[in-house]
Amino acid sequence: MQRSTLLKYKNYRYFKAASLLVIFAVMAYLFDQSATGAYGGSWLGYLFGILSASIVVVLMLYGVRKRLAPIRTERRNLLNALSPQQKVPDSRKREANWLRHHGATLQGWLSAHAYLGSALVVLATLHTGFQFGWNIHSLAYVLMMSAIISGCYGIYAYLRFPRLMTANMGGIGTFDSLLLEIDNLDKQASIKSLQFSDDICAIVLKARQGTRIGGNLFQQLTAYQRNCPTSQAVQQLQVLGKNLKYDQLKSFDDLYSVMAHKESLVRRARLDVMYKARLGFWLYLHTPLSIAFLAALIAHIVAIFFYW
Amino acid sequence: MTEKFKIAIIGAGPAGLSAATHAAELGISHVLLEAGQHPANTIHKYQKGKLVMAEPAVLPLRSPMAFAAGTRENILETWHEDIQRYKVNLRLGAQVDGIKGERGDFHVTLSSEQTINAEFVVLAIGLQGNINKLGVQGEDLPNVQYQLDDPEEFKDETIVVVGGGDAGVENALALAQQNRVILINREEEFSRCKEGNFLMLQAAIKAGRIEPRVSAGIDHIDADTENGFLLRVVAKTSEGVEIINCHRVIARLGASPPRKLLESFGVKFPNSDISSAPELSEQYESNVPGLYIIGALGGCPLIKQALNHGYEVIEYILGNPVVAADEPLLKQKISSFNASCSVNEGLAIIRRNAPILADLTALQLRELLLESCVLTPRPNETIFNYDDYTSSFFSILEGELAVFVKAKDGSEIYFQTKAGNFFGEMGLISGRRRSATIKAITDCVLIETPRRSMLKLINSVESVRRKLDEVSMKRVVRNCLTNTLPESELNYLLQGATIRRYKAGDVLFHQGDKADGLYLIRRGSVIISQMTGGKEDVLSYVITGNYFGEMALISDKPRSKTARAASATEVVLLKAPVVIAALERNTDLRDLLAARYRENAHDKKMIEPQGKPGNLFTFLIQQGVGEATDVLLIDYSLCIRCNNCETACANTHGGISLFDREAGPTHGHTHLPTSCRHCEHPYCMQDCPPNVIHRSVNGEVFIADGCIGCSNCKNNCPYDAIQMVAVDPKFKKPGLWQALLGGANHDEKNRLPDDDLPKKAIKCDLCKDNVSGPACVRSCPTGAALRISPEALSLTMRDSSAALE
Ligand SMILES: Cc1cc2nc3c(=O)[nH]c(=O)nc-3n(C[C@H](O)[C@H](O)[C@H](O)COP(=O)(O)OP(=O)(O)OC[C@H]3O[C@@H](n4cnc5c(N)ncnc54)[C@H](O)[C@@H]3O)c2cc1C
């Protein structure tokens, strides 16, 4: 089952729209002969500015739409226990197949968001006429570019990580069941380790108590725990196993395989956390940046009219 | 010593209590025999504080016993007072094992071997059945119990739970929070419990919170107060005998339905279907003269009806004519087509004009009419439309109607039907969209019977089933083959035709079998597969309204493929010689099948080389998607796990997400979340006492107002799609600012504490009130969530490989 991705949405509808906009803008810029030259205050500059600002409004509305799915309800007579169905007014027929009913799905919004947002790179830059300085105007520009760059990373993450996540989890159901399984292996390992020397017990215990899944943002993003006690335990067990008596080897192999299995599950759990973090963290940059940008943009516009 | 009474009433549920109080009120010698330790045992077993509903609201109450909606405790208390006040002769702990004799001289035997003599017997033992006990020494010791009211009552105990079904597993899981739990299961695997319970159990076992003993049973139990324990359980496990010291044994072994017991009393049932009710006269008298059956056992599943029955049955025994409590309601329904006639005359008209209902007993007909609706459409009024998702059944009493059927090629065919006929049985049987539009031509009178009442009737009255099947077969042939088939040809084709029923997974025919005929599907769906090089390849998926099996008939060779039911399936099987002969006489039919034959030969080439889609397909079918009408799937190659779908669902439904995105199986990149599939034949509808689960015209299965919180639907749904929760009526969708500040994710903690509100069943309703469609799908930022119908499923199957993994 493969549905069309964000970028391919409705056969590249918004890519086409954004491209047209960009091509038009570049042509207009190149053929512009106005006396004032290219800058935000020329009539073409105004046009680009207003166009960009309109796009920004659409981009910001995405956040609104995401939270408030438009729900137009139409109270229909609910059936009463004793009166059968015919009493329902046969009002509207919804489209039978949701597959084809994209209407204004959030996916459509996001597809438009990504393409129109990217088009801003060209539109807004042409608007400035390449005149930058240390002022509120250029601050707005810089903030906008940062929001766009973070947004591009987001799309990259959305397209890349879901598949890796599914592959990583394999047949295991939920993240919680993975943690339960790890906990269970820990218990088994503790019991199995009891018959061995204290140092082996200590290693296993440390692996049980010291292994962390998740942790701070850096650890989440890298799926890495420095000196992970579980990995260390597996390595150290390999060494310690060499000194054991022959009759202990069978139960030792048992313990070792439990620990090795745990290590691979811990790895999976960390990767799962990592993908989730990589899918999520950037929004904590993107959203504040976009809000800061909006503020700077308003300041920019106010400033223009104020000093005019 | 044998005591003698005029009336022996068996079972002190609402029905029995009402009968006994009325008898006491009239000063008639009576005895009320109750197996349990409390009167109204069934109500007593409801969960604590449960709000008991007094549905149906329109029915007047007629009983010396008071009853209005209220908490379980209040109702039990008033009933206790009623019992005292009327001095009801109630015997507790008196389980009836046998009834012998006849009107005027019945011998009722109790399990204590005591016999009671009575002139009349009223049976009111409900449907709960007798709880199965352990059947070993020590089964009745204190602390050996067969029910669990409140798992939190027990703490730090060692508890042995017996039974691997849902009840046992749920109890074990709940008890394991605070106790050491040992779960004994007779079978080797916990295959009888639901997926959700099974997964939680697996997790609990892995985590060591529950200690399972499989292929095990209890040998005997001794009281034993040594070393702080109360019981000593001797269990036989696959590894030998094990002795378990514990505080408590909770056995959940199910109940044996009362049917066997009734048959041993001589009561007859119309057929072997488990849902059929015994045949009763209008006075509730069974085929054994003098033996009356009332309450849930008599087919009325609600308390108020049971109370009314109790009053009426005593009057009937005394020979008094009673105007039944529902008389005014019936009168009102009948007056909508004949204002002047009495109820009995009205019923006679129905019998005369609707032959399919002619053989019903008076009681059955009254009940049917009560549950049905009398429609009087004007000329040109539409009854239902092509593609509607309704499933009620219509009998025509008066008038003529036009039927517009859409043929396979899209053209419309028109014919007429009139009084004496019926329609709507296709939707009822298939559980799918209507295959025709029906409009009134003249003024008409129709009886519209809801799906549940009609199914009950089909299962309990043989003649209804027969008459329905006769007509249905013809319509199925027309619907599956061609609507233009003349009547004579139809009759010819149907010679020797049979209706066959299959369970999911049953094989209809094997590759290599001799061709027995042409299969027309009237319910369910079938997978056609072929063995190639020791591997089974799925070739196609055939759904209701289509036929298959023509290849071998035309080519006169053995079956080249295997056909297997994907879900519960019913087919009309046309005999091979008849079909072959018909093909020789009728060129149209021959052309039709030949065209399909060629198409199929082509199809095969199209799907064969890929092989892979079959896997996804098999996965979906194994997960029961074959019986669904609208399934939520998630493409895990796109899903960013943001749970926005759940949030949107919660925001539309009182703050609670009606599905679980993460739970559920995954195959490749296709994930099937735990969510309602809006089954063709919803299991959840089967057993809802107030009958409030419906399917709307658009197909959504939803729970309307009036849920009494009994959990039957939750227990019946095999897909874990129903939750029992207290929904906060004051819930408001978070406003924009709140949402912006609080983040888009819904907050579980926002829910009210569950205690103050009654728990009700909630499930996905496909956002039926939302014009733009289900919130989950519409709120997925990446378009990973999708909903598919069986039609789409069979299309996906045929589609090029790009549409699949
Ligand atoms: C969880 C749940 C919730 C429900 N909620 C509601 C609600 O809110 N509102 C509503 O209207 N309905 C409700 N119902 C349905 C309602 O309980 C039944 O309609 C009603 O109890 C039927 O009454 P009855 O007298 O026919 O049978 P029962 O109430 O089942 O009574 C039968 C009695 O017979 C006794 N008995 C059985 N076998 C023998 C025997 N061999 N010898 C002697 N005694 C015997 C039993 O112990 C029992 O006391 C609910 C049902 C359930 C399961």
Ligand code: HEM
């Ligand atoms: C995406 C939105 C916008 C961005 C990123 C943006 C950015 C800029 C920048 C960087 C400059 C150059 C400032 C300089 O000369 O140092 C500029 C100039 C200007 N902008 Fe915008 N702008 C935006 C929208 C608008 C809008 C909506 C308007 C008008 C309504 C506007 C009006 C102007 C004017 C008049 C100038 C010329 C000011 C001057 O040169 O002194 N801009 N803009």
Ligand code: HEM
């Ligand atoms: C100035 C430009 C932009 C602004 C102001 C902006 C603004 C926003 C806002 C307000 C959100 C909502 C965040 C939330 O609700 O959590 C958002 C989300 C997002 N934006 Fe942008 N954005 C811009 C550019 C871009 C670009 C260029 C892209 C991609 C190429 C992009 C990709 C995204 C993505 C992927 C999301 C997350 C969607 C989700 O998970 O629901 N954005 N953006």
Ligand code: SF4
């Ligand atoms: S609740 Fe369960 S049984 Fe009912 S329609 Fe949904 S999936 Fe089917």
Ligand code: SF4
């Ligand atoms: S909706 Fe479910 S819980 Fe409610 S009354 Fe019906 S079956 Fe019982």
